[in-house]
Amino acid sequence: MAVKEMTSKELHARIDAGDSVFILDVRNPNDFEDWKIEGKTLRQVNIPYFDFLEEDEAVYNQLPKETEIVVVCAKGGSAQMVAEQLDEKGYSTSVLEGGMLSWSQFYHPVTVSTGEDMKLIQLNRLAKGCLSYMVISGGEALVVDANRHIEEYMALAKRENVKIAHIIDTHLHADHISGGAALAQETGATYYLSSSEMQGSTALPYEPLEQHETLKIGSVNAKVLAVPTPGHTPGSTSVLIDDRFLLSGDTIFVGGLGRPDLGGKAREWAQSLYDTVFKTVAALSDDVLVLPTHFADIKEINENGYVGATLGAIRASNEVMRNEDREAFTEKVAGASGATPPNFEEIVGINRGEIQVTAEQATDLEIGPNRCAVHHS
Incomplete structure (x- = not known):
């Protein structure tokens, strides 16, 4: 089953409502530190996309099983791949549609x-x-x-x-x-x-x-x-x-x-x-x-x-x-x-x-x- 997509508007509504939101940002660390999604109640972690290609199980230790994970990348492609990998391992996941590009155009x-x-x-x-x-x-x-x-x-x-x-x-x-x-x-x-x-x-x-x-x-x-x-x-x-x-x-x-x-x-x-x-x-x-x-x-x-x-x-x-x-x-x-x-x-x-x-x-x-x-x- 395909991983579901979440629009920027939907993500913001959840953050704004104070819902528990966990973001996995898979861009490189420099891009993440320079510019990231912010919210008063959200939790997030930055694990670069390439780390998920190494087949190292330790990379999953930072990720919650009990909470939906919203995977974010620059434009959506890399996030889709990571989300599918997480889905196979039993995590509840969704992908920010259009990635940070979409987020940058949300009003x-x-x-x-x-x-x-x-x-x-x-x-x-x-x-x-x-x-x-x-x-x-x-x-x-x-x-x-x-x-x-x-x-x-x-x-x-x-x-x-x-x-x-x-x-x-x-x-x-x-x-x-x-x-x-x-x-x-x-x-x-x-x-x-x-x-x-x-x-x-x-x-x-x-x-x-x-x-x-x-x-x-x-x-x-x-x-x-x-x-x-x-x-x-x-x-x-x-x-x-x-x-x-x-x-x-x-x-x-x-x-x-x-x-x-x-x-x-x-x-x-x-x-x-x-x-x-x-x-x-x-x-x-x-x-x-x-x-x-x-x-x-x-x-x-x-x-x-x-x-x-x-x-x-x-x-x-x-x-x-x-x-x-x-x-x-x-x-x-x-x-x-x-x-x-x-x-x-x-x-x-x-x-x-x-x-x-x-x-x-x-x-x-x-x-x-x-x-x-x-x-x-």
């Missing part, structure tokens, strides 16, 4: 807030730590920081019975390919991006975000901060919704601040980030809910199922958000950025419209975790 929408005039939904692309948003009001929708799988946003808009009217990228993304321009082309919506992010490129049609302090979505004004919030990039712009929700891009995370080094000007951009934190954002209330575009750890998903925290809580838990000494702030933020996102220069070129790639090439470029959500605690 989980969570409603952050709903009321008479406005609904705010966070779409969590768990494998990448990427977050995007749909703001709904009066039959219209604003999408912020869409990833490249635009069918996810179109399907959500259809379920919510709304028309996508506005699309914003808070900045030029470096770790994943934006779906903003493609989604705009498909839906007829207007695509907004700060013109300083494009560096004079005319390869991509967009509306300069800095020319639109306020956008109307149904009955709600999406208030773009009058002063941009640079630091992660020079044109980074946060979106203030209904004076209550700050869609902060990669400027402010639940665990800290955005990295300023991807343009090769870490100290200069860190100075801009200082001004953003202690001048622009300082004017916002502690009660404002910060909703970022990335997260670095599954623990950042709160008890309500979304990634977000009040500005007051972020200020209280991150010393760097309280350190008003400009030089000390600059040294700490500029010096703690870590490894750059893989392929980030090519991804930036794609997001500017200067490089064209196939869907298969795009998938290869994005494989792996995000590296934009560096924490400065």
Whole structure:
């Protein structure tokens, strides 16, 4: 009997429900350590595929007989072979359909807030730590920081019975390919991006975000901060919704601040980030809910199922958000950025419209975790 397959959606539902899940990841150890499925209740072990070819019975000692084992590999093929071998030995097994490739393309929408005039939904692309948003009001929708799988946003808009009217990228993304321009082309919506992010490129049609302090979505004004919030990039712009929700891009995370080094000007951009934190954002209330575009750890998903925290809580838990000494702030933020996102220069070129790639090439470029959500605690 063929080993059954489990979809990414089914696996996530089990993890999310707190079910007992045991994952056997058969990729090589380096790939596993760099990027793996995460969950608060799951157990997992990494035993490379090749170890199961050695016919060494000791390899099975780490595997439970009483629990179903979900076997995971890069694209599903190797996992199928291992799962069949385990099945013959009496283990209960299933295979993650499409492997980590499928997991990297799974999106989980969570409603952050709903009321008479406005609904705010966070779409969590768990494998990448990427977050995007749909703001709904009066039959219209604003999408912020869409990833490249635009069918996810179109399907959500259809379920919510709304028309996508506005699309914003808070900045030029470096770790994943934006779906903003493609989604705009498909839906007829207007695509907004700060013109300083494009560096004079005319390869991509967009509306300069800095020319639109306020956008109307149904009955709600999406208030773009009058002063941009640079630091992660020079044109980074946060979106203030209904004076209550700050869609902060990669400027402010639940665990800290955005990295300023991807343009090769870490100290200069860190100075801009200082001004953003202690001048622009300082004017916002502690009660404002910060909703970022990335997260670095599954623990950042709160008890309500979304990634977000009040500005007051972020200020209280991150010393760097309280350190008003400009030089000390600059040294700490500029010096703690870590490894750059893989392929980030090519991804930036794609997001500017200067490089064209196939869907298969795009998938290869994005494989792996995000590296934009560096924490400065």
